[in-house]
Amino acid sequence: MPMQESPRPPVALFVKTFSRYGGVEQFCYRFTEYLKQRGYPVTVFCGEDMSDEAQAGHPRPEVTTVGMWRPGRFLKHFSLYQKMGRRLAHLPPETVSFCFGNFAGCSIYRSGGPHVDFMRRSLRAQRSPLRRLGKALSRAFSPVNWLLPMLDVSIYSHPRTRCILAISEKVREAAETAFPGTRGKVVVIPNGVDTSRFNPARLEELREQARIWYSLREGQKAVGFCSTNFELKGLDRLIKALPLLPQEYVVIAAGGRNHAKYIEYARKLKVHERIFFPGKVEDMPKFYAALDVFCHPSFYDTFGSVVAEALAMGVPAVTTRDVGACDLITNGVNGVVVPVPEPEALANAILDLQGITAGQNFGSVQDDTEVFSRYVELIERVARVR
Numbered sequence: 001m002p003m004q005e006s007p008r009p010p011v012a013l014f015v016k017t018f019s020r021y022g023g024v025e026q027f028c029y030r031f032t033e034y035l036k037q038r039g040y041p042v043t044v045f046c047g048e049d050m051s052d053e054a055q056a057g058h059p060r061p062e063v064t065t066v067g068m069w070r071p072g073r074f075l076k077h078f079s080l081y082q083k084m085g086r087r088l089a090h091l092p093p094e095t096v097s098f099c100f101g102n103f104a105g106c107s108i109y110r111s112g113g114p115h116v117d118f119m120r121r122s123l124r125a126q127r128s129p130l131r132r133l134g135k136a137l138s139r140a141f142s143p144v145n146w147l148l149p150m151l152d153v154s155i156y157s158h159p160r161t162r163c164i165l166a167i168s169e170k171v172r173e174a175a176e177t178a179f180p181g182t183r184g185k186v187v188v189i190p191n192g193v194d195t196s197r198f199n200p201a202r203l204e205e206l207r208e209q210a211r212i213w214y215s216l217r218e219g220q221k222a223v224g225f226c227s228t229n230f231e232l233k234g235l236d237r238l239i240k241a242l243p244l245l246p247q248e249y250v251v252i253a254a255g256g257r258n259h260a261k262y263i264e265y266a267r268k269l270k271v272h273e274r275i276f277f278p279g280k281v282e283d284m285p286k287f288y289a290a291l292d293v294f295c296h297p298s299f300y301d302t303f304g305s306v307v308a309e310a311l312a313m314g315v316p317a318v319t320t321r322d323v324g325a326c327d328l329i330t331n332g333v334n335g336v337v338v339p340v341p342e343p344e345a346l347a348n349a350i351l352d353l354q355g356i357t358a359g360q361n362f363g364s365v366q367d368d369t370e371v372f373s374r375y376v377e378l379i380e381r382v383a384r385v386r
Contacts, residue, residue: 009096010095011043012096013032014099021050031375040376066083067079072144085103085104115152123136165187166187166189167189171302172186190325191325192308199312214278222250224291230258233298238251251274252276254281256277296320298341305325317329318337318349336349
């Protein structure tokens with residue numbers, strides 16, 4: 001008789017927002033689809049359901065919305081921690097729980113790094129000691145910045161957590177430094193990319209149309225930047241690097257919320273005619289297809305999915321050692337990693353990549369399905385040792 005396949009363990013996913021948009025949100029959304037396609041009984045617990053289905057009035061049956069207290073980040077995080085804890089306590093014992101947020105007690109905790117590490121490293125984005133002091137003081141008086149480190153202590157040291165999944169080596173180092181008891185429990189699995197959307201063939205297909213869309217003239221070299229947080233991700237350093245680059249180099253800075261002060265800063269440096277702000281970009285493959293180089297000079301980023309997406313499209317990337325996705329870069333082959341995002345270092349790195357034509361298959365980024373298959377291996381391993 002043929003051997004019977006063992007039943008799939010039920011899986012419960014915990015996430016603040018369930019949506020196909022955003023970083024961790026869309027990753028959890030796609031992982032839900034992956035699990036369902038492979039026959040896993042899956043339940044999603046979220047603070048809010050912002051999926052297209054829910055917005056259309058037809059929420060998915062596997063998604064349970066627990067709600068969040070408002071207003072403010074403190075109430076949201078505190079209430080979610082409590083509510084998710086109660087949901088965890090009532091799960092059947094055979095369920096493998098998988099956490100995509102700040103909730104304690106899940107079998108597998110997908111970590112974006114301890115909050116104290118973010119607090120320390122991100123202060124360097126402030127341009128002057130006085131601004132750094134002001135930022136540090138404002139954070140010290142923010143209740144959420146006292147709450148999150150306390151939650152981290154409970155999350156990283158919880159006895160029911162069998163595995164901590166770090167999305168980069170940077171996260172592993174930060175977790176093991178802040179919580180030495182996690183050594184031996186941390187597994188590094190870098191984020192993947194949907195390579196059906198982001199690939200060199202798409203760049204070739206879209207390139208001519210994309211360069212017209214972004215008003216690029218023949219001979220111009222486009223340096224791309226994309227973030228919702230221009231300050232933390234170092235846009236001012238990239239703008240300051242622009243005068244050090246030949247005139248044919250221009251910057252396309254997508255996303256963000258406060259363009260005015262960056263336009264004024266570029267005007268002060270007399271490079272305002274060489275930087276463009278398209279706002280929020282809906283078609284990211286078209287955005288990458290217009291570029292010659294992607295630059296992500298961030299002071300802190302536990303991974304940096306935009307770097308992975310650019311590389312998957314075949315666009316060489318410049319980033320810093322404080323970005324988790326720097327692990328995907330081989331200097332001089334598919335990009336350059338600089339120690340810190342200083343303007344001269346960024347300009348030199350961009351120039352060093354001028355011999356690399358966009359559209360190459362670098363082979364440095366995993367597809368989502370490869371990453372999700374490794375997640376499933378962890379789920380099966382946890383299910384077996386119960």
